[in-house]
Amino acid sequence: xxxxxxSKAARIWPxxxxxxxFIGFTFPVYxxxxxxxxxxxxxxxxxxxxxxxxxxxxxxKTAVQADNFWTMVRNSLTVTVLAxxxxxxxxxxxxxxxxxxxxxxxxxxxxxxxxAQMAPWEVMVIAIYMLVRDADMLNSLLPLTLxxxxxxxxxxxxxxxxxxxxVPRELEESAMVDGCTRPQAFIKVIFPLLAPGLMSTSLFxxxxxxxxxxxxxxxxxxxxxxxxxxxxxxxxxxxxxxxxATMAAASLFALPILLLFLFLQRKAVGGLTSGAVKG
Amino acid sequence: MSGMSAQxxxxxxxxxAEVRTSAGPLGGGPARGRGRLTGAAPYLLxxxxxxxxxxxxxxxxxxxxxLSFQNLNKRQLIQHLTEWRGFDNYRETLTSEAFWRVTGRxxxxxxxxxxxxxxxxxxxxLLLARLGTKMRLLLSTGLVxxxxxxxxxxxxxxxxxxxxxxxxxxWVLDALGWHGMADYNWTSSQFSTFxxxxxxxVWQSIPFVAINLYAATTTIxxxxxxxxxxxxxxxxxxxxSVTFPFLxxxxxxxTFLEVIWIFKAFPQVFAIxxxxxxxxxxxxxxxAFVEGxxxxxxxxxxxxxxxxxxxxxxxTGSYLRTVLKQEEDEL
Numbered sequence: 339x340x341x342x343x344x345s346k347a348a349r350i351w352p353x354x355x356x357x358x359x360f361i362g363f364t365f366p367v368y369x370x371x372x373x374x375x376x377x378x379x380x381x382x383x384x385x386x387x388x389x390x391x392x393x394x395x396x397x398x399k400t401a402v403q404a405d406n407f408w409t410m411v412r413n414s415l416t417v418t419v420l421a422x423x424x425x426x427x428x429x430x431x432x433x434x435x436x437x438x439x440x441x442x443x444x445x446x447x448x449x450x451x452x453x454a455q456m457a458p459w460e461v462m463v464i465a466i467y468m469l470v471r472d473a474d475m476l477n478s479l480l481p482l483t484l485x486x487x488x489x490x491x492x493x494x495x496x497x498x499x500x501x502x503x504x505v506p507r508e509l510e511e512s513a514m515v516d517g518c519t520r521p522q523a524f525i526k527v528i529f530p531l532l533a534p535g536l537m538s539t540s541l542f543x544x545x546x547x548x549x550x551x552x553x554x555x556x557x558x559x560x561x562x563x564x565x566x567x568x569x570x571x572x573x574x575x576x577x578x579x580x581x582x583a584t585m586a587a588a589s590l591f592a593l594p595i596l597l598l599f600l601f602l603q604r605k606a607v608g609g610l611t612s613g614a615v616k617g
Numbered sequence: 618m619s620g621m622s623a624q625x626x627x628x629x630x631x632x633x634a635e636v637r638t639s640a641g642p643l644g645g646g647p648a649r650g651r652g653r654l655t656g657a658a659p660y661l662l663x664x665x666x667x668x669x670x671x672x673x674x675x676x677x678x679x680x681x682x683x684l685s686f687q688n689l690n691k692r693q694l695i696q697h698l699t700e701w702r703g704f705d706n707y708r709e710t711l712t713s714e715a716f717w718r719v720t721g722r723x724x725x726x727x728x729x730x731x732x733x734x735x736x737x738x739x740x741x742x743l744l745l746a747r748l749g750t751k752m753r754l755l756l757s758t759g760l761v762x763x764x765x766x767x768x769x770x771x772x773x774x775x776x777x778x779x780x781x782x783x784x785x786x787x788w789v790l791d792a793l794g795w796h797g798m799a800d801y802n803w804t805s806s807q808f809s810t811f812x813x814x815x816x817x818x819v820w821q822s823i824p825f826v827a828i829n830l831y832a833a834t835t836t837i838x839x840x841x842x843x844x845x846x847x848x849x850x851x852x853x854x855x856x857x858s859v860t861f862p863f864l865x866x867x868x869x870x871x872t873f874l875e876v877i878w879i880f881k882a883f884p885q886v887f888a889i890x891x892x893x894x895x896x897x898x899x900x901x902x903x904x905a906f907v908e909g910x911x912x913x914x915x916x917x918x919x920x921x922x923x924x925x926x927x928x929x930x931x932x933t934g935s936y937l938r939t940v941l942k943q944e945e946d947e948l
Contacts, residue, residue, distance in 0.1 A: 356748055436659075460882075
């Protein structure tokens with residue numbers, strides 16, 4: 339029983355819907371960049387100007403020259419990069435133990451991290467505020483770094499565990515037969531094979547920390563210690579309805595993530611799903 | 618032959634490290650010391666992760682519980698006073714009409730969003746599976762762009778799309794003949810604000826469902842479809858008898874993940890209109906924040922957040938139990 343050959347319409351409609359969906363999903367992203375590059379006269383018009391035919395960098399200049407922009411760029415980068423690196427280091431140790439060693443309570447540890455992954459951070463901000471205030475560390479980058487590190491830690495551990503499990507044990511064993519110690523075998527044999535896994539895992543951590551909003555909103559009232567999500571969410575209010583500058587600010591904030599994502603798309607998405615299945 | 622030796626090794630490998638080291642060139646004496654070290658090694662390796670999780674996640678959770686039994690307002694905060702008030706925060710919250718209204722609103726909001734996300738996400742995922750290579754690449758690139766868009770950037774862009782003056786959505790509605798929308802203020806009413814938030818959340822969440830669902834469909838064995846076709850199944854029948862049963866566990870798992878994400882979504886709801894107009898679009902996490910931090914009733918806020926966590930556990934409890942059980946069997 340062969341399927342009857344589909345009619346012409348049946349062959350065309352999936353493609354047509356795909357194009358419509360593509361437009362629907364990309365339009366907000368396109369509109370952000372388009373608005374950012376349009377002169378104000380093309381933004382404030384009764385009929386939208388669909389294409390920035392007179393591109394200008396004026397809005398980017400406004401955004402970049404806004405108060406404390408560069409401080410917040412530096413803060414965001416510091417906090418994000420440190421949190422991701424710290425959690426990678428800690429997660430490597432933990433996931434190595436969980437995939438390569440047998441010990442009592444192994445299951446319990448894995449289940450704990452699975453539950454920790456679902457921690458409702460958004461509703462814990464009041465308690466965290468109290469703890470940080472009692473430690474006299476409001477308006478500091480250290481608590482942010484540490485909490486972001488723990489936010490991404492369970493996911494990092496579980497995903498790395500999936501990647502590590504995929505590296506055949508025999509490779510490591512043969513290296514040890516050849517005279518490597520276990521740490522040496524790990525650094526020389528496993529680590530290079532793990533590189534793609536580390537990349538896609540850290541991508542997720544990077545996005546989470548880069549985007550984090552509720553915690554910095556409550557902890558760091560001092561502009562000098564704020565990060566870009568706060569800057570962006572307050573930008574529109576601060577600049578009235580200067581949508582050009584607001585969209586330029588949003589573009590600057592989104593660009594690193596969009597590039598990373600597109601660049602790592604295949605690896606990252608494949609890696610995340612395979613890691614999630616095993617993890 | 619090789620199979621047998623592997624088998625033998627597996628049986629031998631009981632406490633693997635120990636056996637191998639003592640059989641190694643090191644001999645008896647040192648092997649014992651090493652054995653003890655290997656015994657402690659996994660715990661040492663896990664120590665940083667466990668310590669960090671306990672201090673930075675466990676302690677705030679405990680603290681949250683403690684705060685929920687305290688009378689902690691602006692005065693107590695400034696003077697560093699600890700005043701216990703038993704279950705009064707809970708009594709007050711649970712008897713307040715506002716709390717139950719917000720809870721009901723959060724549940725409906727979550728249900729509507731998750732239903733839309735799962736339905737549309739599944740349709741888009743199935744479409745991906747039907748498309749040719751080029752079209753699939755096009756659509757998945759679009760999906761990834763939407764997926765990767767940072768939450769606060771997306772929220773800002775949606776504010777601009779739905780802006781009262783010069784917003785492109787109002788222009789399109791006007792052009793389509795709905796002239797009443799030409800200068801419509803989307804944040805002026807509860808329903809329209811929720812509408813914008815829902816469009817934003819659904820737009821952001823569909824890619825995850827669709828791309829993963831497509832990945833799952835690629836693992837369905839072709840033979841199943843062939844067998845169904847042999848039995849005379851059409852497109853719809855082969856969907857209900859092959860595709861759907863195969864994807865069911867995935868759909869279930871994703872639905873619960875989405876419930877968790879939507880229920881505790883904070884930035885989108887808060888940043889669009891800060892829970893307004895007149896606190897009518899506050900969901901539970903925003904309500905806890907506004908009561909606790911905005912109105913400086915920290916103890917009450919903590920009680921609300923404990924209740925929020927309990928409600929979330931209630932909504933997802935049955936699923937969590939099955940997942941944990943499954944995992945336990947697999948580990």
